[in-house]
Amino acid sequence: MLKPKFGFYxxxxxxxxxxxxxxxTTFGESHGRALxxxxxxxxxxxxxDLEKIQLDLNRxxxxxxAIVTQRKEPDSVEIYSGTFEGKTTGTPIGFAIHNTNQKSKDYSHIKDSYRPSHADxxxxxxxxxxxxxxxxxSSARETASRVVAGAIAKQLLSxxxxxxxxxxxxxxxLEVPYNKLDFTKIESNPVRCPDPKTAADMEEYIRQIKKQGDTIGGVITGVIQNVPVGLGEPVFDKLHARLGAAMLSINAVKGFEYGSGFSGVLMKGSExxxxxxxxxxxxTNRSGGVQGGISNGMDIYFKVAFKPVATVLQSYETINKEGEKITTQGKGRHDPCVVPRAVPIVEAMSALVLADFWLLSRGNKK
Amino acid sequence: MLKPKFGFYxxxxxxxxxxxxxxxTTFGESHGRALxxxxxxxxxxxxxDLEKIQLDLNRxxxxxxAIVTQRKEPDSVEIYSGTFEGKTTGTPIGFAIHNTNQKSKDYSHIKDSYRPSHADxxxxxxxxxxxxxxxxxSSARETASRVVAGAIAKQLLSxxxxxxxxxxxxxxxLEVPYNKLDFTKIESNPVRCPDPKTAADMEEYIRQIKKQGDTIGGVITGVIQNVPVGLGEPVFDKLHARLGAAMLSINAVKGFEYGSGFSGVLMKGSExxxxxxxxxxxxTNRSGGVQGGISNGMDIYFKVAFKPVATVLQSYETINKEGEKITTQGKGRHDPCVVPRAVPIVEAMSALVLADFWLLSRGNKK
Amino acid sequence: MLKPKFGFYxxxxxxxxxxxxxxxTTFGESHGRALxxxxxxxxxxxxxDLEKIQLDLNRxxxxxxAIVTQRKEPDSVEIYSGTFEGKTTGTPIGFAIHNTNQKSKDYSHIKDSYRPSHADxxxxxxxxxxxxxxxxxSSARETASRVVAGAIAKQLLSxxxxxxxxxxxxxxxLEVPYNKLDFTKIESNPVRCPDPKTAADMEEYIRQIKKQGDTIGGVITGVIQNVPVGLGEPVFDKLHARLGAAMLSINAVKGFEYGSGFSGVLMKGSExxxxxxxxxxxxTNRSGGVQGGISNGMDIYFKVAFKPVATVLQSYETINKEGEKITTQGKGRHDPCVVPRAVPIVEAMSALVLADFWLLSRGNKK
Amino acid sequence: MLKPKFGFYxxxxxxxxxxxxxxxTTFGESHGRALxxxxxxxxxxxxxDLEKIQLDLNRxxxxxxAIVTQRKEPDSVEIYSGTFEGKTTGTPIGFAIHNTNQKSKDYSHIKDSYRPSHADxxxxxxxxxxxxxxxxxSSARETASRVVAGAIAKQLLSxxxxxxxxxxxxxxxLEVPYNKLDFTKIESNPVRCPDPKTAADMEEYIRQIKKQGDTIGGVITGVIQNVPVGLGEPVFDKLHARLGAAMLSINAVKGFEYGSGFSGVLMKGSExxxxxxxxxxxxTNRSGGVQGGISNGMDIYFKVAFKPVATVLQSYETINKEGEKITTQGKGRHDPCVVPRAVPIVEAMSALVLADFWLLSRGNKK
Known part of the structure; x- marks a missing residue:
């Protein structure tokens, strides 16, 4: 193996x-016993509502x-603790998703080499x-645990x-502003874009990319509505800073902006x-629902940029663990574009951020 | 005062x-005794090296x-603890910057009203x-404390x-890629843009904006070089997630991207x-020095988007604490554009992030 | 149910x-699906070494x-993640112990009433x-998870x-000082007292107590040897403060002392x-291996006081959820004295404290 | 200097x-500029109420x-932030106590040698x-900062x-149970024992010890009354575990017990x-106001054991930094018994623990 750059690990x-x-707190690897x-x-x-949790997992x-990876993983969650007679008890909720096909595959091509732009x-x-x-x-399979927790957070903040x-x-x-969209249409197509025409274009494009054995990046827009005024903990744990960290912790994310975002740079203060x-x-709401790191009650909206998936089903050069150049071939069942499946992850992380600030602000009293 | 939206504070x-x-941990308000x-x-x-700390504070x-606020604040730091005979002792370093002109000003126009896009x-x-x-x-004056700490972090990670x-x-x-720039020229002009021609254009533009009593947004690019391989703590505390949170916690920031960022969305995996x-x-380095949330030894580079300063020296409508519409006039000495003074803050937060991951990874042993 | 004292929960x-x-981080209730x-x-x-983990669980x-509760719980642990090819991977180790007899029992006498000196x-x-x-x-069954983690911490700090x-x-x-004892004899008797004569007396006494349907308190002495100099994080996270908190978090513990402890009160400084x-x-080692909150390399020794188990197999008066006085009868299979089974828990918590300080101090480098 | 036991620091x-x-969060050393x-x-x-804060500092x-150290330190606190027009603002409260006599003394006898049972x-x-x-x-002077914070916590939990x-x-x-004592008499004598007769005996004894150039240990009893039911966060952050850690973090503390404490060991469950x-x-209240780690509304009472102060004004043998044996003489103005001055520190730490659990439980809503 290449020597550690620091002289040690x-x-x-x-x-x-x-x-x-x-x-x-999450545990679990892509092909371990459970996560x-x-x-x-x-x-x-x-x-x-356990069905709602499973529903988000299914998303x-x-x-x-047809436009996502064809791997078969049932991803069915077991709740081990923290509930009694259908209700949460206030004690920790432990849960697991058992891996059903953990052994079968041959990973020898990965074992001894480093895939480009992966974490190997x-x-x-x-x-x-x-x-x-x-x-x-480092697999995005870990995010299944986040979706479970996010689904519970959503139920808490009903x-x-x-x-x-x-x-x-x-x-x-999609150039329509979020507040002109019909969110009930998000789940009406496999891309999870609420505008049918744009969704169809995107779907067709992803099919082409897949045929090429290639992958493509994308953007997810998140919208959080009906937020109480006053959530967020300046000066470091500002609402948008925590939200940004949450999104940036999702696999393949390269950027985050909220409210006017990068385009706000072009504007004058008076505008x-x-x-x-x-x-x-x-x-107006160029602030994106947050002022000084604290929610102001307006819609919180933000964009999350995802890079193209690193695994391409093409021949490529890379190095092995000894640092020797090798030529290898991408294989397996991978997503040509990660964003359709990442939509519930973005929602889940949003809900985790809000639930935490909610409890930080008011305990749990109604 | 408008009733709390939640029924309580x-x-x-x-x-x-x-x-x-x-x-x-920081303390202090814009016009308190000290921060x-x-x-x-x-x-x-x-x-x-105390002079280096003061140097960053001066920046x-x-x-x-002429293109920044004309307020006079000496911003001189006193170190209260944690050093002995010129060296750190491993114990907490307490420090303070005393405010010298805390009382003079008249704030009655702010006291009873809410300035738009401020945190009031x-x-x-x-x-x-x-x-x-x-x-x-909520004042950006708080960031002076961050600059002190960042200056110490820089010395730790020399x-x-x-x-x-x-x-x-x-x-x-500025369209030149960061690795074609001469960083020694950053401090050669008041804008802190290392390309003299672009700097001159920016400076002239800020002067115009200032004359209009208006403000304008901007972008700061950060570059961290010579980073050891292995810093970052997946799955939540990925290096770029913590870096993003650090940047988003700075006043007026609306977006963060690293490596290929939002433009990576347009690319295929094979590219x-x-x-x-x-x-x-x-x-190449589209990864921006981070893979799977862990530094890979390549340059870490990122962009931070700043909105235009909210305080404009113009007449504007807003509401008072009773929710009544009022017309008021922006006044005082404010920055027409925040980015020149925010450069050392971006550096400071970068250094704080890296110092923390450094200690998380290896304790302090050399 | 009695009204909440605060007006809310x-x-x-x-x-x-x-x-x-x-x-x-632990999860799980006494009779849930798993902890x-x-x-x-x-x-x-x-x-x-998975066998060593199971061995501690068995203790x-x-x-x-015959002197502990006669309940049957196999307590066999499953490791879900964080290991590969027999070694830890640095990623989180998730584990579970499935409850095998979670449904059978009748708890109606507990459901509607509050047992004295329990957490009901x-x-x-x-x-x-x-x-x-x-x-x-609130059941001590939760400590099984601590024993698993402690067994891993022991292997880390071999x-x-x-x-x-x-x-x-x-x-x-037992009046013999700890350093005159043969620790290899601890497991030679069911009481876990290394002095055979005293152990026999204790065992006999516990049998009598059990016959009376009563319970009795006890003390566990902990000894940590071969500790590196320099562990502990003043001023709040002193080694002995964290150790004390660890012990006090074990069910039924009422007191903690280290080194000279309460008897040190009687001494003069010169002595x-x-x-x-x-x-x-x-x-000498009246300091108990810790000075100023930092290990000094001498043996760390301490005592932990356990109150008698609250569940007595006798008739007693108490109140139900409406606050009405009722007479009830303790039943079930409970420990007459908790200390023999708590010995591995004290060891586990010791190991967790030391492992944490070890990593805080030096990362993981050898 | 003796080589580090680990091969490094x-x-x-x-x-x-x-x-x-x-x-x-506290900062500051015994003889630095400020703590x-x-x-x-x-x-x-x-x-x-700033006077109440200063009052606790004076205690x-x-x-x-005459029975405490004769050093002169005014210990006057300056509040730098977090208050406005006499009220807290919800933002961090920064404060400092400047050292007035930081330079004068000669420490050469400490510089090159290690005092027994100190942290040198x-x-x-x-x-x-x-x-x-x-x-x-490592000086107990640091506890002045705790007293400031505790005094504010007391005002919060009025x-x-x-x-x-x-x-x-x-x-x-003192053999009278705490609930038979008149707490208003605590401040009526320099020992801070509410029973005048016992106080007089203690005072006389401390005078004798002082004359011998020696020191003596002591016990402080803490009592927290009128506590809401429901404070404490099992399973690790039990109320008494956090309280124990708080007390054990105070300089010279060797033991902590609450409720029946070590004497509970002797009792049967039925008793x-x-x-x-x-x-x-x-x-009765052998539980000491805490069951299962959660306050039950009864009085919380506990004992804290303090060892004798290590600095004795006698001649003693020790080693210097090279490990050579030397004979030296204790000097300076030190406490013959630490407990009278530690009373406000025990109160302060109690208040910090309760304030934290209060906010953890209910946010700040009334």
């Missing part, structure tokens, strides 16, 4: 928890349409050791509306400022 | 610490050029109470190179992947 | 993690001798709701020796001080 | 924060009576470096009653259990 990992009072997590801090007395799972090389460098089966811990949808695939961009209505709402 | 704030092992902070976790034995401070309204809604002098805690510069002001964009050289470096 | 729980860099946990931060490359499990009442008051089966989350033993049962006290040898060791 | 310290939502801290999380709108400060040796071993003036960071008093000095023990009254209170 770091070896331990420390970042598998998210949130402070509604805290999710899952613990939610510490979910208030007692919440009637838990994330492989094999759901850095895992070996950091830990001196790696579970190479399907990417191990008044808040969480929506996410695909707003761009490669150069095909950008949101004028107040008498009730404290604003006539 | 949240009242407490909880997010004034950043980092886990190199942990900064400052505590760095907990700085290793012992570091020879501290952030008001009044340094949400602070009142969250805490039921607000220090209205100069924005109180092998790592932290640079930031202004790459866009309004529509004027976007970074091919390996034999030593583990890559021929 | 608190509802959420937030304290199910222990440690910062070797962090254990278990996640260890976040165990370094990569540790060869994991804690019910039914192992406070759980109802805090959460407005309670899993009453076998104490739910040079450090962790021992605990029963030094008192009711008034029967109590530990004189130095030339190599930095000390001639 | 750990160097960094990481434990200077206490609490999660009412979080105190102080930041309270992050104090709710907005609290009218702050802790040197020179207040372990600080050098951990950090490779030490501020030797007056013990540096309904809760915090009392602490000296219940033992050497062999002189130890607290029977319920109809309203959920209990007829």
């Amino acid at each position: 770091f070896k331990n990992m420390a970042g598998n928890s998210f949130g402070e009072l509604f805290k999710l 899952g997590g613990i939610i510490d801090g979910c208030p007692a007395g919440l009637e838990l 994330r799972k492989p094999g759901q349409s 090389y850095v895992y070996d460098q950091k830990y001196g050791f790696r579970d190479y089966r399907g990417g191990g811990r 008044d808040v509306k969480f929506n996410a949808f695909v707003s761009q695939v490669g150069e095909i961009e 950008h400022n949101d004028a107040f209505n008498s009730d404290g709402t604003t006539t | 949240f009242k407490n704030m909880a997010g004034n610490s950043f980092g886990e092992l190199f942990k900064l 400052g902070g505590i760095i907990d976790g700085c290793p012992a034995g570091l020879e501290l 952030r401070k008001p009044g340094q050029s 309204y949400v602070y009142d809604q969250k805490y039921g109470f607000r220090d209205y002098r100069g924005g109180g805690r 092998d790592v190179k932290f640079n930031a510069f202004v790459s866009q002001v309004g529509e004027i964009e 976007h992947n970074d091919a390996f050289n034999s030593d583990g470096t890559t021929t | 608190f509802k959420n729980m937030a304290g199910n993690s222990f440690g910062e860099l070797f962090k254990l 278990g946990g996640i260890i976040d931060g165990c370094p990569a490359g540790l060869e994991l 804690r499990k019910p039914g192992q001798s 009442y406070v759980y109802d008051q805090k959460y407005g709701f309670r899993d009453y089966r076998g104490g739910g989350r 040079d450090v020796k962790f021992n605990a033993f029963v030094s008192q049962v009711g008034e029967i006290e 109590h001080n530990d004189a130095f040898n030339s190599d930095g060791t000390t001639t | 750990f160097k960094n310290m990481a434990g200077n924060s206490f609490g999660e939502l009412f979080k105190l 102080g801290g930041i309270i992050d999380g104090c709710p907005a709108g609290l009218e702050l 802790r400060k040197p020179g207040q009576s 040796y372990v600080y050098d071993q951990k950090y490779g470096f030490r501020d030797y003036r007056g013990g540096g960071r 309904d809760v009653k915090f009392n602490a008093f000296v219940s033992q000095v050497g062999e002189i023990e 130890h259990n607290d029977a319920f009254n109809s309203d959920g209170t209990t007829t």
